[in-house]
Amino acid sequence: MHILLLDDHFIVRQGYRSLLAAQHPQAGILEAGSGEEALTAVQQQVPDLVILEVSLPGISGIETARRLLQRWPLLRILFFSMHDELPLVRQALAVGAMGFITKGAGRDVLLEAVKRCLTGHRYIEQELAIQLACSADDSRLDPRLECMTPREFEIFVMLSKGLAPRQIAHHLCLSSKTISNNLTMLKQKLDVTSLAELVHLAIDTGVIRMHGLIGRQLS
Numbered sequence: 001m002h003i004l005l006l007d008d009h010f011i012v013r014q015g016y017r018s019l020l021a022a023q024h025p026q027a028g029i030l031e032a033g034s035g036e037e038a039l040t041a042v043q044q045q046v047p048d049l050v051i052l053e054v055s056l057p058g059i060s061g062i063e064t065a066r067r068l069l070q071r072w073p074l075l076r077i078l079f080f081s082m083h084d085e086l087p088l089v090r091q092a093l094a095v096g097a098m099g100f101i102t103k104g105a106g107r108d109v110l111l112e113a114v115k116r117c118l119t120g121h122r123y124i125e126q127e128l129a130i131q132l133a134c135s136a137d138d139s140r141l142d143p144r145l146e147c148m149t150p151r152e153f154e155i156f157v158m159l160s161k162g163l164a165p166r167q168i169a170h171h172l173c174l175s176s177k178t179i180s181n182n183l184t185m186l187k188q189k190l191d192v193t194s195l196a197e198l199v200h201l202a203i204d205t206g207v208i209r210m211h212g213l214i215g216r217q218l219s
Contacts, residue, residue, distance in 0.1 A: 002028040002045055003114070006038045006052035006064070008173070016051070016080075016110075023111050033057075035064030046072055049118055054081040054088055055154060057173035062088075062150040066095045078117045080110060085157055087207050089128055091150065099123035145205055147189045155182050159195065160202035 003020055005013050010033070017029045030047060032038040036058050038050065050068065054061040065077050078099040079092045089100050098117045101109055105125050116123040124132065148156060158168045165179040172179075183195075192198050 001026065001118075002030055002047040004030040004032060004038060004041060004047040004050045004052075006032045006035070006050060006056070006061070008033050008053070008057050019107060019110070020114065023114070035059035035061065035067075038064055039067060042068060042072065042075070046075070049076045049078060049114065051078045051080050051114070054079060054083050054092065055158075055171065060150040060154050062091050062095055062154075065092065065097055066150075069096045076117050076120070078113055078123070080113075083157065084128060085207055086128070086131055087145070087205075088153070088157065089124075089132065091153070093124075100128060101125040102128070144190065144201070145207070148186070152182060152186060152189070155179065156186055156190075156198070156202065157207060159183065159186075160199050160207060 001024065003024070005016050005020075007013050007016070013031050013033075017031065020027065020029055028045075030041055030045065032041050034057050038052070042050070050065075052061045052064065056064065059067070061079065061081070065079075068075055068077065073096075077097040078101070079089075079097050080101055080103060081088075081092075082103050084102045084104075092100050098120075099113050099122060101113050101123070102125055109125060113123040113125075145153065145156075155168060155172075158171070159165075163171075165183060166176050168174075169176045169179045186198065187193065190198065190201060192201060
């Protein structure tokens with residue numbers, strides 16, 4: 001059995017690797033730091049499970065999952081992400097992922113999710129599953145947001161949560177100019193003129209929750 005860990009932080013991957021190796025001592029644990037590296041790694045060794053982050057440098061986690069499943073449709077994919085916004089969870093599941101949990105869920109949740117996905121069962125973190133069920137009547141992405149690519153949507157979410165362009169650039173290993181250009185493009189696509197309007201759109205479409213913005217200053 002082989003498991004591929006896809007995360008752009010080496011120390012984070014090492015922590016997951018140790019945890020999974022203890023639980024599955026016979027498994028070969030593979031690693032990749034970007035979507036491009038993952039695509040190459042899977043060509044060399046198709047794993048039984050891919051565990052990946054949504055937010056990655058280069059191509060996004062969701063786009064990586066889409067490309068992997070186009071080539072290997074039976075591949076099992078579990079998102080283990082710092083993000084918990086329902087539209088991102090829906091996007092991840094829509095491309096064919098078998099599970100989605102957050103990095104704040106804890107050790108036991110991760111191990112259970114891995115176990116379930118390896119046996120061909122879906123696994124969604126309980127809190128996310130409840131939120132998805134409660135919003136089942138509004139499960140489609142708001143039409144106003146469908147114009148964005150996966151990367152643009154990721155930047156949209158991060159901007160909406162109050163991250164500055166330079167912070168996003170550092171996290172995604174992109175230049176600040178690239179993020180600023182994306183912000184300009186997003187404003188044009190979404191027909192907004194300021195970051196404040198962009199945040200209000202994110203709240204209005206359910207991408208972020210109002211309580212997460214308490215105490216923040218918008219510019």
